[in-house]
Amino acid sequence: MVKTNPSVAAADPPAAARTPDAHENDTGRQFVIFHSAGEMFAVPLAEVKEIIRVPDVVRMPLSPPALLGLANLRGTVLPVLDLRRLFNLPEVAVDDASRVVVLDQGQPVGLMVDRMANVVTVDAERVEPVDRVRATIDTDLLTGMIKDGDGKTIVMIIDVARTIGRNFELLATGAGSMRQNDVVPLATSGDATGQPDVADEEQLVSFMVDGQEYAFPIGDVQEIVQLPEAITPVPNAPGHVLGVTTLRSRILPLVSLRALFGMHDQALSDANKVVVVSVADGERERVSVGVVMDMVKAVLRVNRALVEPVPFTLGQSGGHGDIRAICRLEDGRRLVSVLGAEGMFDLDVLRGLRGDDAATTETTQEEGVMAIEIADDAQFVVFRLMDEEYGVPVEAVREIVRVPDQLTRVPRSPDFVEGVINLRGTVLPVIDQRRRFGLDEVERSDRQRIMVFTIEGRDTGFIVDSVSEVRRIATAVISPAPELSGERGRVVQRVANLHDQRRMILLLDMACLVEPEEDEALSHFEERLAA
DSSP: OBOOSSSOOBOOOOTTOOOOOHHHHHHSEEEEEEEETTEEEEEEGGGEEEEEEOOOBBOOTTOOTTEEEEEEETTEEEEEEEHHHHTTOOOOOOOTTOEEEEEESSSEEEEEESEEEEEEEEOGGGEEOGGGSOTTSOGGGEEEEEEOTTSOOEEEEEOHHHHHHTTBHHHHHTSOOOOTTOOOOOOOSSOTTSOOOOTTEEEEEEEEETTEEEEEEGGGEEEEEEOOSOOBOOTTOOTTEEEEEEETTEEEEEEEHHHHTTOOOOOOOTTOEEEEEEEEETTTEEEEEEEEESEEEEEEEEEGGGEEEOOHHHHHSTTOTTEEEEEEETTTTEEEEEEOSTTTSOHHHHHHHHTOOOHHHHHHHHHHHHHHHHHHEEEEEEEEETTEEEEEEGGGEEEEEEOOSSOBOOTTOOTTOOEEEEETTEEEEEEEHHHHTTOOOOOOOTTOEEEEEEETTEEEEEEESEEEEEEEEEGGGEEEOOOBSSGGGGGEEEEEEEGGGTEEEEEEOGGGSSOHHHHHHHHHHHHHHHO
16 A cells, blocks of 8 residues: 555645636636646546545556556545656656545546646637647647647646546446446355355364464354454453454454463464354344454365364363364364354353343344345455455455465476465465566565465465455445456456445455466466376
8 A cells, every 4th residue: 555645635725726707607618727747737627526635545456557546535436547657757756745636537536646736717719739739748638738828838638538548448438437336246155166165175264372273164254353452341251351342333242262261361462363253142143252363374175074073082171162173184284173153152241241231122133233244245355465455255265375485396387377386285386466466576474375266166376475364344345446448457346445444455356367378378287287
């Protein structure tokens, strides 16, 4: 994310701005004038929605160079273009004078300029053809120029539709505009190909606590969130209860798995994650509770044959009665304790922490809320590349593994393949996602992970900087991403705009991660490896 001013705020009106009177409106055209790289440009005032300070932006991968990124404008996704880049002018750092002119093109589109000048009314005879503008400016993006009375000052009038159309497909083709409510339906079950989940597989979300790996079935996990800054202690609560916090206007009890299992205490830090699980209370309601873990580890999709019932003696021993199964991975060298949310917590205590007064009343309300949440949200695995956050549907993620010290290089492998790894006897091609998106490369680190995606029935690994969380995202906050010109720009189809958290998550289209010709090259490559 590019950091500029901390918030989107309306800019102060330019000092020279004026509002023409009725006579001027009848006799001339109104323009907003601004500066970029020593040149003066204008856009029709009728196309200007507002002028704002430069906001923080989220960069779009594989986007046209002129697109700075996407910003949050009071809950609306705002694409921001750099005027200097549009006209191949030398770049300059953003400063306090920089502004974004928000234009109305069916949806708001921002144009970043160096500084504002004024608003003028221009008689028709002062607007001249663009053929007199020197060749360093792309005149295809202009509709004319305004010549001042001194004969020296020239203001170039930008053809807004054509300029923006070079970067956004819908506007270029006249097919329509980007609409806030055009939300692509989210898959709620099945794998990336749309086929039902394989019956003999189980999907788990695993975490570390005191050096031990635990997991919840993914169906029990509502989301994974950062540890909140504010936790309100509750007097006379059990020792494993940390307190309560607010999650989207709902009170969420927080419990420590360390304390619940009688492990030694440890100070909380930013590394801790809160796993929000849903617990059924018979036929009355479902109760959400946040379980604090040391760190998130992986999303696992494992064969059910590897998940065994917990040994009887362990199940009866103190502090471990909530472990429902043991998952044996890596030939038994890696053991994951599978927890069961049902029965782990005293629901009467949880309801007391939430301040439930009328169980019957809340039952009706809670069931209604849960029904809406299940119908109107979907789970995504969120990962980071550089300063941006990306999301993929959780059903497309086969598993997440650490990056080995060295990837095996294979002669005559496709250029986009970083190497291969042996994943439980299967040779898996691995692609560096930074290089894929044209980002700066970095040295390998312990935080990096290989996310194994199932794309068109084929498993492929992608190296990402880190995996941050699994979370549910409501469809109400998801909108279509700007349809950028060029096939590669379609990898980001949707944007989750979490306005209250000041976050924007770019949601990837799994089918576009690998180009058709690359998919064919991968097929030949895997056939050669198998032979």
